[in-house]
Amino acid sequence: MTLLVEKELYHLVNNLSETYFNKPFQHDVRYNHRLRTTGGRYIPAKRLIELNPKYATEMDENEFIGIIKHELCHYHLHIEGKGYKHRDKDFRKLLKETGSPRHCSPLPSEKKDYRYRYTCKKCNRAYNRRRRVDVKKYRCGKCHGELVFKEKREA
Incomplete structure (x- = not known):
């Protein structure tokens, strides 16, 4: 239209x-x-x-x-x-x-794509983020497991 x-x-x-x-x-x-x-x-x-x-x-x-x-x-x-x-x-x-x-x-x-991918060590839940996350400071929202950095995608 x-x-x-x-x-x-x-x-x-x-x-x-x-x-x-x-x-x-x-x-x-x-x-x-x-x-x-x-x-x-x-x-x-x-x-x-x-x-x-x-x-x-x-x-x-x-x-x-x-x-x-x-x-x-x-x-x-x-x-x-x-x-x-x-x-x-x-x-x-x-x-x-x-x-x-x-x-x-x-x-x-307006749809935004992610650049960083993290996963939980315990439950393997994936987290996609536009900005970096301090894995020492933040935990999994589901099981409170430790987060691990997986990949960085180029924008």
């Missing part, structure tokens, strides 16, 4: 709002290029939905539409004065009714 211009993005959000919520979307929506770990967010004070543009370009259309539906759940519940936060019963109920996802999938570009 390509990045939509502001008018197209607003029309997409409004169409999804009318389709799934039977209510119009009457406020602002825009891309926020600074979002990294989330697909979007709703800002209640501004009644603004911000979307991560990487999800529009890197992921499939269904993932992006799911993010918009999730943010619309926050939006409509806030407008109605109901519980719009993740922990609220109203929010979880509306997510189910509209088929919106609770969380978005991680971006392929």
